[in-house]
Amino acid sequence: MATDNGIEVEGLVRVFGDEIRAVDGVDLSVAPGEIYGFLGPNGAGKSTMVLMLVTLLPPTAGRATVAGFDVAKQGPEVRGQIGAALQESALDDFLTGNEHMDLQGGLHGLSKNERRTRGAELMERVGLSDAAGRKVGGYSGGMKRRLDLALALLHRPSVLFLDEPTTGLDPQSRSALWAEVERLSREDGVTVFLTTQYLEEADVLADRVGIIDHGKLVAEGTPTALKAGIGQVSLEATPANPNDREKLAAVLARFGEPAAASPKSVAVRLVSGAEQLAEVVRALDAEGIQVGDLQLHQPSLDDVFLQQTGRSLEGEEEEAEPAS
Ligand SMILES: Nc1ncnc2c1ncn2[C@@H]1O[C@H](COP(=O)(O)OP(=O)(O)OP(=O)(O)O)[C@@H](O)[C@H]1O
Ligand SMILES: [Mg+2]
Numbered sequence: 001m002a003t004d005n006g007i008e009v010e011g012l013v014r015v016f017g018d019e020i021r022a023v024d025g026v027d028l029s030v031a032p033g034e035i036y037g038f039l040g041p042n043g044a045g046k047s048t049m050v051l052m053l054v055t056l057l058p059p060t061a062g063r064a065t066v067a068g069f070d071v072a073k074q075g076p077e078v079r080g081q082i083g084a085a086l087q088e089s090a091l092d093d094f095l096t097g098n099e100h101m102d103l104q105g106g107l108h109g110l111s112k113n114e115r116r117t118r119g120a121e122l123m124e125r126v127g128l129s130d131a132a133g134r135k136v137g138g139y140s141g142g143m144k145r146r147l148d149l150a151l152a153l154l155h156r157p158s159v160l161f162l163d164e165p166t167t168g169l170d171p172q173s174r175s176a177l178w179a180e181v182e183r184l185s186r187e188d189g190v191t192v193f194l195t196t197q198y199l200e201e202a203d204v205l206a207d208r209v210g211i212i213d214h215g216k217l218v219a220e221g222t223p224t225a226l227k228a229g230i231g232q233v234s235l236e237a238t239p240a241n242p243n244d245r246e247k248l249a250a251v252l253a254r255f256g257e258p259a260a261a262s263p264k265s266v267a268v269r270l271v272s273g274a275e276q277l278a279e280v281v282r283a284l285d286a287e288g289i290q291v292g293d294l295q296l297h298q299p300s301l302d303d304v305f306l307q308q309t310g311r312s313l314e315g316e317e318e319e320a321e322p323a324s
Helices: 046-053 075-081 097-107 112-125 141-153 171-188 199-205 223-230 242-252 274-286 301-309
Strands: 007-016 020-030 035-039 061-066 082-085 159-163 191-196 208-213 216-221 234-239 256-259 266-270 291-297
Touching: 007 046, 020 046, 020 208, 020 216, 035 046, 035 171, 035 199, 046 061, 046 159, 046 191, 075 082, 082 141, 097 112, 097 141, 112 141, 141 159, 141 171, 159 171, 171 191, 171 199, 191 199, 199 301, 208 223, 208 301, 216 223, 216 301, 223 301, 234 242, 234 256, 234 274, 242 266, 242 274, 266 274, 274 291
Parallel strands: 035 191, 035 208, 082 159, 159 191
Antiparallel strands: 007 020, 007 061, 208 216, 234 266, 234 291, 256 266
């Protein structure tokens, strides 16, 4: 494994046609062995970024190196270091999982023996041993994503690119994939660049997160630091009697600005944090309002996105452009 298996990106730009600035001047660096989460809504420029870093799309401007090699000038060297599971997977419905492994292993110059043992080991690791002999056309979406991951790992890459690896996975397969990515980084020192639309995924998995919107990085840092930058805890309360909702809202309004809440409840950002809780409870009691449920929410990465862009990442789907 290369000792310098990090990623360096400087002023990277990709323009499509005359006006679509899909990636619009991104600077970032990923340390060797780090898991970097690239978080953003549909059309933000995540896949375009990945395609440039894996040498499948030439940058319009700027510079990027992967494991020390320039993506524009040293394509073969970069490709020798990386594994990638792209958003548009290139699986063949008429081949079995094992046949994909064998084919891919051949491309990387592995011997027949290596192909067989390594292939079986990886199929086991992604939980596809039982399905390895079946044609991929019969795999579920989640099984295909797992096969993509196994294929990306076949030649022991030092840098791994995963473009929305858990989209369409059920919660169980999602946590299994998280565990595997975590293990690759911690035990094998693999650098992981992962795109996602899921706040929780970035939060749980990534050492650092870059939030991208309209081709630009709008925030970057560890999930903890990003959330701490927001600072304010919100309080969400649900009245025991639904008719008390207005009264409840009036009381809570004394303690902070309104925040997003489910239809039956009311939420506010507490001006001076969780220590106000007792005061809130006393105020509600004084007004004779019975509370059915009371919850404190720590700031989330969605709050960070909201603060930077004025929009929420959650529930973005309805207004999003079609996936590309
Ligand atoms: N080959 C292309 N030709 C023209 N425009 C493109 C092309 N690829 C991407 N775009 C545009 O560039 C922008 C960024 O697209 P990209 O696929 O990078 O977004 P994304 O963040 O990966 O989104 P998603 O979450 O939907 O996968 C979008 O406006 C998209 O329509
Ligand atoms: Mg994409």
